[in-house]
Amino acid sequence: MTRAEELPDVASAREFYAKYEPKEIIGTGASSTVRRCVRRTTSKEYAVKIIDLIGNGELVGEDLRTVTHNEIKILRMVSGEMHIIELVDVFETETLMFLVFELLHKGELFDYLTEVVKFNEKQTRQTMRALLETVAFLHQQNIVHRDLKPENILLDDDKQIHLSDFGFAVALEHDRQQLRQLCGTPGYMSPEMLKCAINELNPGYGKEVDMWASGVIMYTLLAGVPPFWHRKQMVMFRRIMEGNYSFPSPDWDDISSCAKDIIIKLLEVDPDKRLTAKGALNHPFFQHVEDGNRYFSQGFNPRKKFRVAIWTVLAGVVVSKLSQNVKKTMCVIIGKDPYSSKAIRKLIDASSFSVYGHWVKKRADQNRAMLFKNHLCFNKF
Template sequence: MARGSDESVNGSWKKQVDDIRKIFEFKEILGTGAFSEVVLAQEKATGEMYAVKCIPKKALRGKESGIENEIAVLRKVKHENIVALEDIYESPSHLYLIMQLVSGGELFDRIVERGFYTEQDASALIKQVVDAVNYLHTLGIVHRDLKPENLLYYNPHEESKIMISDFGLSKMEGAANDIMSTACGTPGYVAPEVLAQKPYSKAVDCWSIGVIAYILLCGYPPFYDENDSKLFEQILRAEYEFDSPYWDDISDSAKDFIRNLMQKDPEKRFTCEEALRHPWIAGDTALCKNIHESVSRQMKKNFAKAKWRQAFNATAVIRHMKRLQLGSSMDSSQRRKQNPTSMPGKSQSVDVSSVHRSDCSSMQAANSSSKTPERHTRPSTVTTIITGSK
């Protein structure tokens, strides 16, 4: 399939088609979202496998600018660590985004499955993410929803690269007066200035990378509270700690790297370029001690795998690859003082300005056991909502 086809329909980059199934054989649903579903599909002419995002046009009414923005961003980017948009088709009833297929599974799942995991591994993972986000920033693109669920392994191979996905909330910087101000993202990963509903910039992505790096080194999030209001207050104050004993064996260099990214003042926060130059990324300060047991234990406790998938069901992909015998063809803080609490299996992107604090209690769920510290579960199926145009 020729990526970035130059066929233009009514001024947009789409190919008209009456029935997409004449071109692709749909295999199975990989995941569903609020307004679309993602299907594993094989191109009949080439035998190549893709992930096809199927969007009913009736679901787009009033939201056309959002999908147009996502397409504009995806058409502009081409990076080895970013899931590619291969083509776009339009039928009378649907819009189809033909996406590069990634089948290696989610970041945390793969780490838990490993038997050996070190700071050096975490550094190598974060370097790929920072490099890709730096590329986006040089193009004037802000992702705005960086989180572990949007970091996928390209294939099941042990040395697989990481891919950034889901550009539904991304924003292309425009004119000087086009200031981003929409409060959007995922609670727990959004920067303080977003929650404060202040104008913000590319620095919000750097904050999110800091949060991800923090989790990669201890297995639990820097901010958590059963009550959304208190969670937001923690983030607004940039209130987090490197708790003992979970951080006792982590290098000072790693902590310095995180502090510079999770800097409350966006003007003082590391840019991606600065992050790439930090010794923990560019030097040899990341330790090689095996921290897998501690980190994986906390990840399993705080990020338990849910029964549903928001975007790509990697297990379904791998199963189907094997069925088609194509598997080998794919390219080779009080909360934690005693014990970190549990987090959701998935965290959904939301317009954080739309979460009324008085409504938060109705969305909470808690569970406990007789012999273990109380464990809380945050809501995992909040619908994506975007308001405003910035």
Template sequence: MTFEEIADSLLEGSKSSGCPFYEKYEPYEILGRGLCSVVRKCVEKTTKTPYAVKIIDLTRKDNLQATEQREAGYNEIRLLKQCSDHPYIITLHEAFETPAFLFLVFELCPNGELFDLLTQKVRLSEKRARVIMRQLLESIAFLHSKGIMHRDIKCENILLSDSCDIRLSDFGFATVYDKNVIYKELLGTPGYLSPEMLKANSYENQPSYGLAIDMWACGVVLYTLIAGSPPFYNRKTIYMLRDIMNGKYTFSGAEWEDVSSECKELVERMLCVDPTKRITAHEALQQRFLQSTDTVQIRTAVSRVKSVFHAIRAIIRMRRLSRTPQPICKQTLSTKPYKHKALRKLIDSSAYNLYGHWVQRTDEQNRAALFQCFLKPHQAPSLKRRHRLLSDSQLTSQ
């Protein structure tokens, strides 16, 4: 049986045994999978509010592994509670525990992962990348101010909320940094690992890594957003890790031709091999690339449709407004009646019905005659003759 089948069977057992999570929430489709966890969409039964629940499997064959998973879950809960007031860090709603599972209920980010956006767009513009990186670095600066080291920053762990703001998630590898502790564990995704982490894990007598590893991962994220591909990639992992330790990457390619020097400079300062010379989150937020006043947001398909709909409504209203006659005051009506096109047409058509011919527009004297309440003497006989001819023709036809 696969991990998902085992998890579903155990979940059914928890559901039937009166698990408090199932008493309050209704689970739905799977949103993502981890090594020993599954993320599902769930809906609170009373309020119908959607959430995302991370279900951590605690039923491991090795009791030591089960204990480690439980401790990692407790650690994630503790760290997320410290970060609950930050707008760009995922919010933990509540948590439940059973002998088999640990349920962590988070806010739902309907726009998915940043990695999914890159899959659709391939690469982002500098304006969009600037907005994302500013929010990401603000969250990292907040974590580092509390001494928290994330250790797993990547595009898959950056979620997009309903308003398209980011939410930094997955604190399973996060820990509170202690200067007296030597960190040598190799944690995270290979393409985002920092040189000092690789060296500390591979060689003896190497110094411990610290908070700077998060800034290296942020540099990889920025490079990937702009170029559409990671800075360090090779089918053979050993070659990729060697390039990471040497800081070997390039700005070659057509995608980098139009990129500003400020953006490239920030990438270089983040992907600095020496962690003591690497830029910090607070320093990065002061860089020129992130100091722009652009407020470009990532627009979803729904927001684009709404924008088109409002634009069409505005065009229709403007056309209707241009065809609507403007109000005419009494003074204009008595002094300049020909100023308005609609009134001018009305006067000319009425004059034609009265005089039997159109008045020349350039002849102001004849136009003045239109306002006389009586017929001119030389026009009266012609009208009488016309009536007489009309009467004779009617008699002849009869």
């Protein structure tokens, strides 16, 4: 049994074990292990994050204890917020800390995204609205998360998001306080945070870093790949600081200009010009009201909708007459350029992730369509 699989010493954490029964491991980190656990009196399931204060992580001992105390403090400050994970219990010993959270069975948004490859605009609107409402709440409390990413967004049974992992979060002393610590995940770091690491005279950063990360998340949801990824981290950092990204064809051909516009305003290099959380929620992309499975813009025009319905019916008649040629047409399209078909493109994207284990950026040097350039393999397919 490996160190990660071993249960902590019962004697040093008697209070936790008296209340909860730990089960299988559901996640691991540099200095922690997450297990499913069951409350003995109610049989209700939870997730417990067991933090090893004398482990081999980047932070050990009192440093790690201080960071964890800060996380607990912030989680208690935001307790009860709909889209933030709920901290249920805390136990602390000389060598271990136990943080008991609500158990969210659907896991990380990242894992779900790898299954579906990308979101449509409706799914993106729902997810990003919930995320931005949560960020707006945090910023109103002068809290900066500093590590927003799909891996730190968990899903419940209804696929509602719950923001987690507040280990890098900080409560500002005042609204305009500037920070300088380099922290978070490289692909989601903002230009102003990176500049702090290379320029001692840089004034620092504030809440705006969360908005940049939100833009990276939204781009990734819609495209299935992050905007700045590169296998060489220094190249990726340079792209981030320059705001060097694009909306390449064909992935972005069927995505609205409205969606692209809000991403552009979130991925604004100048933090003073970047959208705030409230400003983003007021963007036209979010000015829709959900009614079941339908969306209506606030400027609803019944005459225009009727004309669209008529044209839709007529188009359906034409499509039905041409249905006998669909298979033949698809074979021709796929044979010439498999990546031009949205359905096949989605299959390629999913397959490439399972092969490489990470996102593959569709640039000249890393085009996933190249996987299907071997005509002999394609003919077998």
